[in-house]
Amino acid sequence: GEDVEQSLFLSVREGDSSVINCTYTDSSSTYLYWYKQEPGAGLQLLTYIFSNMDMKQDQRLTVLLNKKDKHLSLRIADTQTGDSAIYFCAEGGKLIFGQGTELSVKP
Amino acid sequence: GAGVSQSPSNKVTEKGKDVELRCDPISGHTALYWYRQSLGQGLEFLIYFQGNSAPDKSGLPSDRFSAERTGGSVSTLTIQRTQQEDSAVYLCASSTIWGARGTEAFFGQGTRLTVV
Numbered sequence: 690g691e692d693v694e695q696s697l698f699l700s701v702r703e704g705d706s707s708v709i710n711c712t713y714t715d716s717s718s719t720y721l722y723w724y725k726q727e728p729g730a731g732l733q734l735l736t737y738i739f740s741n742m743d744m745k746q747d748q749r750l751t752v753l754l755n756k757k758d759k760h761l762s763l764r765i766a767d768t769q770t771g772d773s774a775i776y777f778c779a780e781g782g783k784l785i786f787g788q789g790t791e792l793s794v795k796p
Numbered sequence: 797g798a799g800v801s802q803s804p805s806n807k808v809t810e811k812g813k814d815v816e817l818r819c820d821p822i823s824g825h826t827a828l829y830w831y832r833q834s835l836g837q838g839l840e841f842l843i844y845f846q847g848n849s850a851p852d853k854s855g856l857p858s859d860r861f862s863a864e865r866t867g868g869s870v871s872t873l874t875i876q877r878t879q880q881e882d883s884a885v886y887l888c889a890s891s892t893i894w895g896a897r898g899t900e901a902f903f904g905q906g907t908r909l910t911v912v
Contacts, residue, residue: 695838732839732887732903777839783852784829784889784901788838 691715693780695787702795707765709790711778714759718780721754723763726775726789735763735776770794798822800904802888808910809878817873817907821890828871829891829901830863834884842886845871846893878911885909 692714701707713721723735738745738752738761745752751764761778775789801820809815821828830842841855845865856862860878865871875882885908889901 731905732889734900737900782827782846782893783841783844785841786831786839 691781691783691785693778693785693787695776695778695790697788698791698793700793700795701768703768703770705768707763707768707772707792707794709763709765709776709778709792711761711763711787712759713761713778713780713785713787715781715785716756716759719782720780721752721761722779722784723750723752723761724777724779724786726777728774732777765792768792768794770796800888800890800902802886802904802907804907805905806908806910808912811880811911812877814874814876815878815909817875817886817888817909819871819873819888819890819904821869821871821888822902823869824892825890825902826868826893827891827901828865829889830871830873831887831889832857832884833887833906837884839887842873875909878909880911883909883911 694712719740722737724732725735726732736747738754749766753762773794775791777786777789779786803818826847828845831839843863844852860876863873885906887906889903891901
């Protein structure tokens with residue numbers, strides 16, 4: 690079955706880059722997603738990548754996709770304290786989510 | 797409405813009772829998803845409805861859990877004979893299928909279920 694794995698925690702200093710990694714199992718996934726969950730708020734779509742792409746850039750966000758290794762990453766440039774949240778990757782039409790990576794940004 | 801609406805926002809129930817959780821998706825969205833988020837845990841997929849197709853129930857943890865979607869719109873998740881381990885936030889999401897950007901799912905605020 691489908692499975693998505695993420696590391697649980699990441700701590701960075703303000704201004705540094707953050708890289709959140711994710712591995713998935715369903716090679717037929719057409720789209721892969723990154724969602725953000727802030728404290729007390731619902732999940733919101735951050736960005737997504739179509740499976741025939743290797744990279745997508747959206748302002749401070751860069752998504753890298755390695756289909757061979759089924760590895761997805763999210764890079765946040767110039768990380769700010771407001772980026773502190775839980776980040777989830779998700780795959781497929783029925784949206785299987787990973788456990789989420791809690792990003793802590795220290796001033 | 798403007799977004800996905802879930803009710804109630806909080807529910808406290810006694811062990812052994814049945815509960816019903818409601819989700820009103822965004823109008824026109826054909827896909828509807830239910831997830832469970834336990835304290836400090838990720839999102840556990842429960843069930844997925846897509847249009848008139850048979851739902852994908854592969855994530856339901858036991859036969860005490862069931863869900864239906866009436867008229868392709870409102871969905872109800874029912875938990876029978878609740879147990880303490882059912883305590884969690886239950887999240888609903890809806891999406892269009894194969895929109896211009898793929899399936900972007902919009903989430904409700906969730907129902908926090910506490911079984912005492």
